[in-house]
Every structure is written in structure tokens, then in C-alpha cells.
Amino acid sequence: MITARLCAPAYELGEYAAPVAELPELQADPKTAAELTSPAAGFDTYRWSDAPVAELMAAAVQRTLGEAGVPGDEVDLVLLATDSLPAGRAGHREVAELLAETGLTRATASTLGLMDCATAMAALGTAASLVRDGSARQVLVVSGDLADHATGGERVVAGGVAIASDAAAAALVSATAAGLPVLGMAHHTSPVTRTGGGARQELTAKITAHRELFARLAARHPHRPEDVRAVLPSNFARMVLEIYLSDVGYGGEKLALGDVGRIAHCLGSDPLINLTDRLAETSTAGTRTAPGTDDGHLVLLGAGVSHLAAVLLGAQPLPHASEGAF
Template sequence: MITARLCAPAYELGEYRDSVAELPELLADPRTAAELTSPAAGFDTYRWSDAPVVELMAEAVRRTLGDAGVPGDEVDLVLLATDSLPRDRSAHRDVAELLAEAGLTRATASTLGLMDCATAMAAVGTAASLVRDGSARHVLVVSGDLADHATGGERVVAGGAAIASDAAAAALVSATAAGLPVLGMAHHTSAGTGNGGGARRELASRVAAHRELFARLAARHPLRPEDVHAVLPSNFARNVLEIYLSDVGYGGDKLALGNVGRIAHCLGSDPLINLADRLAEAKSAGVSTTGATDGHLVLLGAGISHLAAVLLGARALPEAPEGAF
């Protein structure tokens, strides 16, 4: 079977940086402001943009293709994980401009949605399936959202557990380029989350949803918490993530939470941003792997009612020899 590799994750943040504490929503609600900016939750700054989302996407794509060493005209398919494209036919024009600017002359573009901030991880899993079965050699996954479009302009999101930022991210899923092997993907939708019923019921629903997601992931690829070096999640409040993930064995040092304060919740792009930063840190330290010695990585995208996780091998595979595909 062909191995699908996740290659060269890259991102572009909104060009403006502001203090979370200065958000009008939080100035009007001191109690929520104190909770979200406390060390336990960890939010400090967020990013925003007045450019179209495809401009942020184009920068992320440019970096990904350059780092992967794959020409744009060799990409077969582009999967766009976003809720921020225009709602009319102008979206076709914007995407066509994105493809042209990146030199993606052979690629077909399609959008994925309806899973909120879990969509990008579902897109990575879909791309890996297409590569494994030989339908494509290179699939580009591009995520990106602007709060003005994706959340109706709201910055306090996820039931008050996160602060939304504007950003885009990209990664190549490839049969031949060097990258981390994609070992499996699982997703779960819970009708019980995001529907009210009180804080206790909501917490129970979310804990149960995370248990089900990781059970499904382990059913597809044998997996125990001790097999995982790190979970790179959506950037919700640190204390919230600890509740959900400690319950399934992935709390403490296994949780990558460093970007919560630095960039807030970049919606569906968070896991790819966190992976890109992790790989960059490993590279600057002279480490040729992800920094893990004997464990896998899990990318976790979480929306209001949806979860999706991608399991990655700990060590990058080199480029496949010519003729391997």
C-alpha cells in the first residue's frame, strides 16, 4: 500500500495583533474577561485581518509548496477547509485566482465544510485516503477562516472557551515527498454538545465525545496514550483542554498548549499551525524528527459538535524513490 505523508505544514496569521483583554465583548463582561485571560485559560493576544481569506491561504500555500519541494503543477487536488469563502459565485473566481497564483495548473479544487473547526482534520484524512488508493499523488489541504465570516464577527466562541483569530494554514499530503506518515483518522459528531441543557450536561457530552473519538482512532490503528508523544489540538482554553484530554489519558506534558496565548484559536487551522511550529522548533534544535523519540503525534480539530483527529508517525519518511508511485 502507498504511504501517505503529511508534508511541510505552513501558515499565515492575520496581519494585525491585538490584546484579548481589549476585545469589546470582554470589556463589557469583566467576569468572562477574567476567566479567559487568567493563567489557567491562557489567552493573551489574537490576530485579525482585513484581507480576503484567499490572500492568507495563498501565503500558506506558497510556503508549503516551497518547503515540500513540489512544483504547483504536480498537485492533483486542492481541498479547501473553510467557512469563509463568499457565499456566491465570486468564490469560484477567488479560488481560481488562488490556484493561478500558486501555479496549481493541473489541480482540481473542492471545498469541505459543516464540521466547524474539525473540517481541516477531516480534509487531511480524506487526502490521505486518496493518496493511499492511488487516486492522487499530491493533495494540498488548505484551511483558513476569518471571524467576520465564519463566526458572524464574534470573537468569544466555543461556548466561551476560546477567542477566535484569523489565519490560514496548508499542508501537502503526498505519496512521494518527505513527511510524517499519516497512520489514521477518526471523526465523531455528537448531537448532545452545543445544545444547552446546563454546564454539567454540556461537560459530560464533551467528555463522552472525546472518549468516543479516541476509541474510534484506536480501532483504526492500535493506539494507547503511552504511544503518543504529543496531542496538537484546537486552541481552546488550556484548562478546558486539560479536562477533556486528561480524561482519555492525554493531559499534562502530552498537550501542546503553547500557542493558546500567542495566537488564540485560529479555528480549523490550529492543529496544522501547532504542527508547523513544532517542526520548526525541532529543526532549529538540530532534530531531524518531530522531536519525539518513540511516540506518535495526534492532530485534534474540535468544533461545537464535531471532532476529528489525525494520527501521525513520529519520524519523517524520506522522499520515495523515483517510480515508487
């Protein structure tokens, strides 16, 4: 069976950085401002862009292809996980320009949506399935959103537990390039309820959803929480993620929250951004294990208002495989 590998994740942040505390939404709501900028929540800086989302995507794609060593004309399929493309012909033009600018001359492009900040993780799972069954050799997953489009311009999002940033991220899912093996994906949807149950009911529903998601992920590829080296999640308030993920065995140092203060919540791109930064840190520190050593697993977790999606990766990179091996 072909092993799908997640290769060369990369990202591009909005070109402007600004203090979260200066957001008009927070200045008009001191109580929420105090909560979100507290050490427990961790938000400090957000990023914004006045460029089209395709421009941010193109920068991320170019980095991914360059690091993976895969020419653009060898990519079979591009999956765009975004809610920020213009409608109609304008959006089609932006996608066409993105493909031309990045050399993706043979690739078919398609968009995925409806799962808000979990969409990119569902796209990664879809890409891995296509590679495993031989339908494609190289699939590029590209995530990107601008708050002006995706959230109607609102920066305080996800029920008041996150600050939205503008960014894009990309990763190649490949049959041959060196990368982390994609072992499984699971998703879960909980319809938003408005029964007046209050915060306690909402908390219970969120915890139940995370339990179900991780149970499904373990069913796809059996593993234990102690085997997981890190969970790379959507960037919500730190104390919120600790509640949800500690309950399923992934709290404490396993929960990668270092980017919350630096970049805020880059919507669907967060897990790939967090993975990119982790790989850069481990490479610099020289902590990668020798080939063939079992180094556990990593989990990418995308979370929206009512959708969750998680991707399980092997933490040990697989080397480049020649086409003749298949």
C-alpha cells in the same frame, strides 16, 4: 500499499495583532474577560486581517509547496477547509485567483465544510485516503477562516472558551515527498442538545465524545497513549483541554498549548499551526531521531461545537520516495 505523508505544514496569521483584553465583547463582560485572560485559560493576543481569506491561504500554500519541493503543477487536488469564502461567483473567483497565484494549474479544487473547526482534520484524512488508494499523488489541504465570515464577527466563540483569530494553514499530503506518515483518522459528531441539563451535562457529553473519538482512532491504527509524543489540538482555554484530554490519557506535557496565548483560536487551522511550530522547534533543537527509529506518534485534534476529528501521524519523518518505487 502507498504510504500517505503529511508534508511541509505552513501557515499565515492575520496581519494585525491585538490584546484580547481590548476586545469590545470582553470589555462589556468583565467576568468572561477575567476567565479567558487568566493564566488557567491563557488567552493574551489574537490576530485579525482585513484581507480576503484567499490571500492568507495563498501565503500558506506558497510556503508549503516551497518547503515540500513540489511544483504547483504537480498537485492533483486542492481541498479547501473553510467557511469564509464569499458565496457564489465571488467565491469561485477567489479560488480561481488562489490557484493561479500559487501555480496550481492542473489541480481540481473542492471545498469541505459543515464540521466547523474539525473540517480541516477531516480533509487531511480524506486526502490521505485518496493518496493511499492511488487516486491522487499530491493533495493539498488548505484551511483558513476569518471571524467576520465564519462566526459572524464574534470573537468569543465555542461556548465562551475560546477567542477567534484570523489565519490560514496548508499541508501537502503526498505519495512521494518527505513527511510524516498519516496512519489514521477518526471523527465523531455529537448533536448539540438543549435539554437544560446545564454545565455538568455539557461537560459529561464532551468527555464522552473525546473518549469515543480516541477509541475510534485506536481502532483505525492500534496505539497506546504512552506511544503518543504530543497532541496538537484546537486552541481552547487551557483548563478546558486539560479536562477533556487528561481523561483519555493525553494531559500534562503531551498537550501542546503553547500557542494559545500567542495566537488564540485560529478556528480550523490550529492543529496544522501547532504542528508547524513543533516541527520548527524540534528541528532547531536537533532532537529528531535517526531514520528508521521508532519515535512514536503525534495526534492532530480539531474540535468544534459538536464535531471532533483526529489524525494520527508517525512522529518519525519518512524520506523522499522516487516515483519509480510505485
